Structure formats: structure tokens, C-alpha cells
Amino acid sequence: MSKLVPLPSKALVPERDADKFPILDVRHLGIDFGGLTAVDDFNFTMGRTEIGGLIGPNGAGKTTVFNLLTNVYRPTRGSILLDGVDTLGMSTHQVNKLGIARTFQNIRLFTNMSVLDNVKVGLHNSTKSNLFASVTHGPAFHKAERKAKERALELLSVFHMEDLADAQAGSLPYGAQRRLEIVRALATEPGIMLLDEPAAGMNPSETAELMENIRKIRDTFQIAIMLIEHDMSLVMGICEGIAVLNYGKIIAKGTPDEIKSNPAVIEAYLGKKEE
Amino acid sequence: MQNNQHNPFGIKMSKKPLTKNIVTLTALVIAFAVMLVLSEAGILSRHMRSMLVPVCINIILAVSLNLLVGFLGELTLGHAGFMSVGAYAGCLFSIAMKEILPMAIRFPLAMLVGGLVAAVFGVIIGIPVLRLHGDYLAIVTLAFGEIIRSVIINLEFTGGAAGLKGTPQDSTFVIAFIVVMITLILIINLVNSRHGRAIMAIRDNRIAAEASGINVTYFRMLAFVMAAFFAGVAGVLYGHNLSILTAGTFDYNKSIELLVIVVLGGMGSIRGSIVSAIIITLLPEVLRDLADYRMLIYALVLIIMMLLNASPRFAAVKAQFSPAALKAAAAAKKAAKEGNANE
């Protein structure tokens, strides 16, 4: 784990990413839902190979941040620079093409499709086959399909799921569904991947395995990974930079050790100590 | 995971769709050849012969509607509207070109014109309509279908309420069948491609599809326009099979009949749509005594199919008799037998 160093903008990123342009640079992001401020003044920077964590009590606005980052919601204030590009006004699929992929807290797979096809949907924008090729199934189509299939199996092998390629996604056991969602997100060739509670519902040994795999994905694909998680062993174990959100505002930022000893964080989680 | 017996977790394997579709198409060609021979040999009654083209038309309509209902997962009740637009465009084209172009060129062009005009209507209607989902989408497509019908009845050049006369009767069984085959191949190819996967992904989870980089608006529009195109082509075939074309036939009941075909055949099953289109088209002719009960039967088909699909008990029975399960059972039996023999 590399230590955090400041960028010219004073945001902290891991030392190895310091000389590269940050993949994600969020400034003063905020959103109001009918007068209610859900997220406010959210500042966050992710290095190109950083594993970052977003934690906080339930209802703090963590998933809202993910929805803002993927343009599911339109921010009321602030800006999101994804790989240096301001994503304001783009649609969700456009920011995905630009390099941000995500998983969902409540798993969202294409349940009636096969595991392989789920991954192939992720490969959609890298599969080169136009509408004419798709309706005529010419040689170009078959070449593109073969490539997509090879790539999909390769990606599935990250989680040793190649054997399940023909299974119907909706019939997979819970853990496999969560893993498939990560594979599908990876297939879109993101620069940064957002994982929304990837360890939810997993037992400690599965969580440990997941932790290993997240690190492996970062190392193999050289991408940034930002995760929302309630499992502190996972967050403290793999995240390099952590932001703590409470009532829509960042109350603390820093390395796992700094977060662990931050009084504001302890207060947010455990409540104010009785005097 | 090649074999079901090694699959203790109840994980369902999906079928290989392409081989299945080749079987379907081959069967269809054989059925066509048989019907053609019977028809030419004069064995088929005149009445049955007159049903051959309508069967083809309904196959095209059902398969194209299935693209929306089964693959995109949106119910539209305006399919008959697109069919009528295509029919009128194609028929007006043929009437205008009757003396100028020979049938061999005129008719394919008429189908193209009908399909394209319907597709253009698909775009025009799709832009507002496709912002909606579910119930709203269904009712708005119904509204558009009804608007199209009332406008056609009120126009001069469409022949108004009296109908359009003078269309050359170019639709033959052979031509209709060729169009069916082209439609099926194009739609089956589409479904089994990157574009088809995108459409099905939207059906299964729109938000996840969008997050996976699928331009949901584009692909919903693509499916909508494709379906409109083929409905238009079917409309042209229909218009060239009759001496008078009246807008009244393209009402909401026609859309419902098509929906019955798709639901009975199984949403998302091309083969099902074909078989069910044949049955539903021929049924009233075969069971003439039941003609009065036809609508009642349609209604019950819709309700019962939906209730059965939702019933877990029926799902269990269906799974038990699915080809995969039967194969697995046979394999298990065989394995047990061999096991006994070895002892």
C-alpha cells in the first residue's frame, strides 16, 4: 500500500499515481431533492490506480454520490472531472463510455440472459459490429462475436466463472451474482470502477477472497476502484484513501489509520460520548 | 457444467439459440413446400388456399411485435396502426405505378415503401412515446393507433371510410413466404447479435443496461422502428391480398389479436410466435362452429397464460418436462443402470 501524497490541487492520492492525471476529480459536488440537501460540498480525488473507500452511516448519501458520479442524477452544484473531462449534461451511458463503471447495492443483472451474454453486454461498446452486420451475420459479425466471446471468458476467469458461462444469470447463487456484476462492469473497460457494497451478504471467508480479488483486479487492469462498504475489515484492509460521509457531507478524509482514530468519525458511528 | 447432473445448485443453463432457430426455419421451409405441393395439386380446398397468405402475414406481424413485447419488454397496442400505414403507403404506390412498372419490380418496391413509411411513422411516434414506460407506453401507442385510424378515415386520398380500391392483387403464397423467411432471418440475426443483446438487457434491467454503456433511448427506438417496418411490410402484403382496403380493420382489436398470438407462443420465443400465428389464424377456419366463441377463447388464452406463468407450481411442472430436464433424467437413469451393472 502506497502512502498518500498531495497533488497540486492539494488532494491526496497514492504516491505512485502522483505524477499522473487523477482519474476522478470531484469538486464541490452537491444535490438537493426538493429543498432537502442530500449531498453537499463533496470533494474527492482518485488516483489512477487507487482503491478508495466511501463509508458512513446508513442514509449518509453514499449511493447518491455514486448516482451523481454516473450521471443517474444531475448535480445541483459542483463538477465532476472524469479523466479530465467535465461530465455535466452527459447521460449515464456516455459517462460509462468515458470510463466509469459501477455495480449496484441491490444486484442488477440481466437475469434472463446467460452469464456470458451479461458480460458481452458489458463489452457492447468494444464489440465492432454495426447494425447491418448484426442483421446479416456476415464474416465481420462472426469475427467480432468470436473476439467478444474470448474476451468475456477471459474476464470471467478473473473470478473462475468460465464454467458458468452458459448459466442463466438470475439462477446463480448470490455471491456469484455479485461477482458477475463486477465482471460486467470490468467488461466496459472502465478507468474507474464503483462498487456499491460488494461484500454485502458475504461471510468472512468470502469477504477475504473478494478483498484479494479487488486488489488483483486493480493490479491486472491498472484501474481505480472506489467502493462503498459497511464491512470495516474490507475497507480498512484494501482502501488507500477513505472519505467518511455523514448527512451528505464529508466529515473526514485520509488513510485507514487516520480515519480509525478520527474523533468525528467515531462520533458519527457511535454517537457523541456522554460528558 | 456440460451436464445437468453435475449441477446441484439449480443453476439453469440457457439453450443454444442459433441451432434451435435453424431447426425452426428448416421446418418452416418443409411446411411451405408441402403446402405449395398440396395447393398446386388441387388437394387443398379453395378456402384453405385463401388462408395461406394471411398466415404468412400474421407470422410477420407476430414476430415483429414479439421484438417489442418479448425482447424489449414493452407492450405496444398500436401495431395495427403501423400495419395500416404500411398498407396504405404500399397500396397507393402500387396503384400509382400500376401501368408504369411490371409487377416483379413494383411489388418489392411497394413493400419497401410500405415498410419505410411505417418506419418513418415509427420514428415520429417513437420520439414522444418512448420517453414513457409500461402502462403509459401501452395506452399511448393505443391512442396513436386510434388517431391513425381516424385520420385515414377522414382523408380523401386514402379512400376514406369507403376504403381504397384498385390495388393490384399481387400477394401470392410464394412471395409472402419469401418475405416471411427474410423477416425471420433478419429478426433472428438481430436478436442474436450485439444489438439484440442490448435490447434484451434493457428489458431485464434498464438502469444496469444504461450503466453498462448501452444507449437505451437508441436501442428502444431501434426495436420500435424495426417492428414498425416489418408491420408495414406485412400491411403491404395484406393490402395486395384484398380488393378493398378499409381502415376499420386496423383497430385496436387487431392489435389485441396479435398480442394474443405473441403471448400464446411465449414472449421472447420466435418459434412460439410462428407456431401460434399459424394456429390462431387457422383455428377459426378449422373450428367454424366455434366462431362465436373465438374472442372469448382469445381472452381466456391471455388470462390463463399469464396466470400459469406466474404460478410456481406450473413453473415446476414445466421445468420437469423441459428437454434439458428430460435429458438429465435419462442420463441419470443410464448412469444408475451402469452403476448397477458394474457391481
Add this chain to the structure above:
Amino acid sequence: MMDFLSTLISGLSLGSIYALIALGYTMVYGIAKMLNFAHGDVIMVGAFAVITSVSMLGLSPVLSILISIVCCVVLGVSIERIAYKPLRKSPPLAVLITAIGVSYFLQSLALLIFGSTQHSFPKIINMPAIELGELTIRGNMLITLVITTAIMAGMSIFINKSKTGKAMRAVSEDRDAAELMGISVNRTITITFAIGSALAAVAGLFYGTTYGFIGPYTGSMPGIKAFVAAVFGGIGSMPGAMLGGILLGVIENLSKRYISTELSDAIVFAVLIIVLMVKPTGLLGKKINEKV
């Protein structure tokens, strides 16, 4: 001017019938979260019940109206029990197709029983026309207006003040939470269908007296138009349904009078499309955010 006023008044009268039907649509939509496509056909059944009791059985008007209401309530509740209840957890598409099936079923059953000819509706409302200067208001229109207004006022009080009404609003807001609070969701949905169907019976009565003829397909058009009205006002909102219904009736009558009789349906549908494009939540509807 007098012409415009009398068109307006007959529009109001027609609109109040739409409002009654739309009320049933919107209640079911709000509480059971489904588009009860068959709602319009319940009107037709109600009207046929009146025709049968008065013209064929020779019963008194009041008794026939009661019979009609009971028939519709029983029908509505049975439809819900048999066809919709097993689909509570099914995708919306399946529920919608089933509802279309039910609508079709009622129509074809009526076709088998009563034939495709239009049956004349008995004149059970006898009220002389009222003359206000040059303006003549037909008696049945006045009755329709007065009674529907009374019913709507009653419904508002019921929904806002009664325990059952509160339960209905709770289920519409959050079904699971309502269940946890001890409200029986099944019972509430049944009551909703019962009330909606009773309103449909009354609407059928007024529709019959207004148009004079009833056939197997009579219900489908006003049904669809009432849905348009419900969407217009904002689906799920009861004041919205009333407002939408009345506006739609007025729009329809004005366009019939001043634009074209044949195109009046097309105009009504165009209104639906415009409303959905410009304000998808309708005039008085709430915005619903999809949860991601």
C-alpha cells in the same frame, strides 16, 4: 354564445361521467399499482344489468340501479381475486396483459349474451328540461351533474376522514409499511375494487341515459377516455381524476361541436399524448423518482 354555453354544459355533464370512471381508474392505479384495463367494461356490464332488470324483468328503476351496483361490485371484486391477485408479484407487463384479457373477456361474453346490436337504455331518469332564458338544460344532464358532484364530494370525505380511506391512502403510499402497521393490504385492495366498480355502475347508468344505447363494446371507449382523464389530472390523485374527467368531457364536446365529430376521439387522444409529453405526472400528480 348560447350555443357555446349549452355545448359547455353538456361537456360538463359528459365530463362528470368520465370523472366517475376516472376515479375508479385512479384509485385502483394508486392502490394496486396496476392499470385496470377492464374498468371500462364494468360500466357496460352495469348498464346491461339495468337494461335486463328494467326492460326484461320489469323491476323498478331504484331496484335495478341497486342490482346494477351489486353486480358491478361482485364482478369487480371477483376480477381482482381471480385474475389480478395471483399476479401481485409479477412484472407489470404480465398484469397489463391479464387486464386486457379480462376486458376482452367481458366484451366477448356480453357479445355472446346480448348480441352485437345496440340495446336501448330504459328512460329511468325523468326530469323535465330547465330553461334559463334562451338556454335549455336537459334534465338528465342536470341530474348527472348534481349526483356525480355529490358522489365526488362524498368520496373526498371518505378518503380523507374515514379509517378505511386512510388505510387506502397508506397502502397507496407504501404497501409494505402499511402492512407492517397492521393494515390488511388484500382487504384494502378488495375495498378499492368494490368502490371503483360501484362508481362504474353509476357511471354506466348515466352513460346509458345520456346516449340511450348500450352494446358490448360501449364500455371500452369511455373506459380508455377516462384513463386519459386520470392521466390528465395526474394518476393516483383523486381530485386530479375529477378535474381531468371534467376537462376532457368539455374538450371532447367542444371539439365535436366546433372542429369535427369524426376527429373528436383523435383530439382526445392527442390531449393525452401532449399531457404525457409536457407534464407526465398530470395536472395534479406527484413526481415519482425511480430508486436506483
